[in-house]
Amino acid sequence: GEDVEQSLFLSVREGDSSVINCTYTDSSSTYLYWYKQEPGAGLQLLTYIFSNMDMKQDQRLTVLLNKKDKHLSLRIADTQTGDSAIYFCAASGGSYIPTFGRGTSLIVHP
Amino acid sequence: SQTIHQWPATLVQPVGSPLSLECTVEGTSNPNLYWYRQAAGRGLQLLFYSVGIGQISSEVPQNLSASRPQDRQFILSSKKLLLSDSGFYLCAWSVRGGGNQPQHFGDGTRLSIL
Numbered sequence: 607g608e609d610v611e612q613s614l615f616l617s618v619r620e621g622d623s624s625v626i627n628c629t630y631t632d633s634s635s636t637y638l639y640w641y642k643q644e645p646g647a648g649l650q651l652l653t654y655i656f657s658n659m660d661m662k663q664d665q666r667l668t669v670l671l672n673k674k675d676k677h678l679s680l681r682i683a684d685t686q687t688g689d690s691a692i693y694f695c696a697a698s699g700g701s702y703i704p705t706f707g708r709g710t711s712l713i714v715h716p
Numbered sequence: 717s718q719t720i721h722q723w724p725a726t727l728v729q730p731v732g733s734p735l736s737l738e739c740t741v742e743g744t745s746n747p748n749l750y751w752y753r754q755a756a757g758r759g760l761q762l763l764f765y766s767v768g769i770g771q772i773s774s775e776v777p778q779n780l781s782a783s784r785p786q787d788r789q790f791i792l793s794s795k796k797l798l799l800s801d802s803g804f805y806l807c808a809w810s811v812r813g814g815g816n817q818p819q820h821f822g823d824g825t826r827l828s829i830l
Contacts, residue, residue: 637816648722648806648821649760692758698816702748702767708759 608632610697612707619715624682626710628695633676635697639704640669640680643692652680652693682712690714718743722807722822730830735780735794737825739807742788747809749790750819751782754804766790767812802829 609631618624630638636657641649655662655669655678662669668681678697682689692711698704719742729735741747751763762775764782772782779798783791790807804826808819 637818639818641821646824646826648823649808649819651818651820654818694760702810702812702817703750703762703765704819706760711758 608635608697608699608705610695610705610707612693612695612710614708615711615713617713617715618685620685620687622685624680624685624689624712624714626680626682626693626695626712628678628680628707630676630678630695630697630705632697632699632705633673634699635676637698637704638669638671638678639694639696639698640667641694641696641706643694643709645691649694685712685714687714687716718809718820720807720809720820720822722805722825724825725823726826726828728828728830729797731799732796735792735797735801735827737792737805737807737827739790739792739822740788741809744788744809744811746787746812748812748817749784749788750808750810751790751792752806752808754806754824756803760806763792797829799829802827 611629639654640652643649666683670679692709694709695707696704750765752760766784806824807822810819811817
């Protein structure tokens with residue numbers, strides 16, 4: 607089955623860019639998602655990208671997809687302390703059940 | 717717009733007691749519904765999903781059960797809680813009708829077993 611991997615932690619300084627990386631194994635994955643989870647809360651859908659796209663930009667968020675390497679990244683420009691959270695990558699193929707990574711904890715230092 | 721409600725937000729229960737967590741979705745019809753558990757290690761474990769009333773699929777054999785008595789209502793239950801049932805429980809929904817629709821999550825229930 608699908609396997610989605612993420613690094614567990616990322617620490618950045620306020621105002622810098624953050625890049626959170628994700629790899630997946632199933633080349634038939636057609637939709638790839640990024641979720642944000644703040645402490646004690648549920649997962650909030652941030653953005654998603656179709657596998658026929660290379661990039662998607664939404665305000666401070668940029669998603670890059672390298673389908674050949676099965677690599678997905680989320681770039682947050684001008685990172686703020688309010689961006690501190692756990693970010694989950696998820697991949698979905700033909701099933702309606704996506705596979706989630708374990709999440710990357712983003713820590714933003716003032 | 718669509719909204720998803722989970723309650724209670726926090727629950728403390730003794731070992732061996734029953735459990736009932738409820739989730740309802742508003743603003744959409746015929747959703748796919750899901751129950752996840754998130755342990756301290758942060759990964760999401762899919763427990764149950766449902767594509768319609770009375771249709772429940774279990775992903776992991778365990779001490780829990782799920783029911784869908786109405787189209788937009790999903791209930792997670794247990795007859796006797798174990799210490800290992802502690803965790804953060806999340807309900808989610810997605811649009812039915814083809815794969816690859818994103819899931820939308822509730823705010824979760826923090827369950828502590830004493």
